[in-house]
Amino acid sequence: MNNSTDSLALANAPALATIIIYARDIPKTVAFYRDYFGFETTGESIEGLVELNARHGGASILVHQAAKSVKLGQVGVKLSFTVQDVEQFVQAAQAQGLAFGAIHQAHGYQFANAKDPDHNSISISSRAFRAKPAV
Numbered sequence: 001m002n003n004s005t006d007s008l009a010l011a012n013a014p015a016l017a018t019i020i021i022y023a024r025d026i027p028k029t030v031a032f033y034r035d036y037f038g039f040e041t042t043g044e045s046i047e048g049l050v051e052l053n054a055r056h057g058g059a060s061i062l063v064h065q066a067a068k069s070v071k072l073g074q075v076g077v078k079l080s081f082t083v084q085d086v087e088q089f090v091q092a093a094q095a096q097g098l099a100f101g102a103i104h105q106a107h108g109y110q111f112a113n114a115k116d117p118d119h120n121s122i123s124i125s126s127r128a129f130r131a132k133p134a135v
Helices: 003-011 026-037 086-095
Strands: 018-023 049-052 060-066 078-082 110-115 119-127
Touching: 026 049, 026 060, 049 110, 086 110, 086 119
Parallel strands: 018 060, 078 119
Antiparallel strands: 049 060, 110 119
C-alpha cells in the first residue's frame, strides 16, 4: 500500500468480532465451546443462530445449522484459543473428555490441536504470552 491509502486503511481497519461455525448438531457444538472454552450462552436460537460470548473478551461465536450439502471439517480455518499454560489446559480438558494431540514447542510458546464435534480444527496456544524480543 502507498502512504495515501495507509491512513485510510488504518482509520477503517475492521476488527474480528464474530466467527460463524456451521454445525450438524447445534446443541452439541454449543455445549462443546461452553464446557471446554468457557463461552457463555443462553442457548436460545435467534434467526437460526445460537450466540456464544467469550467471558473475558475476544470474538464471539455464532453457531448456525449446516445444510446437508455443507462439507464440514475442512482445514481452511482453525480457531486458536489463548491459554497461558498449554499443558495444564490439555490435562484439564482430558479429564473432561476432550483429547488434544501432542503439545508442540514453537519459538517461545507451546500449542496443541484438537477437533470440535463437527471436525473443525481448533488449537490452544500460549503464543500471546511468549517473551517479546528486545528492541
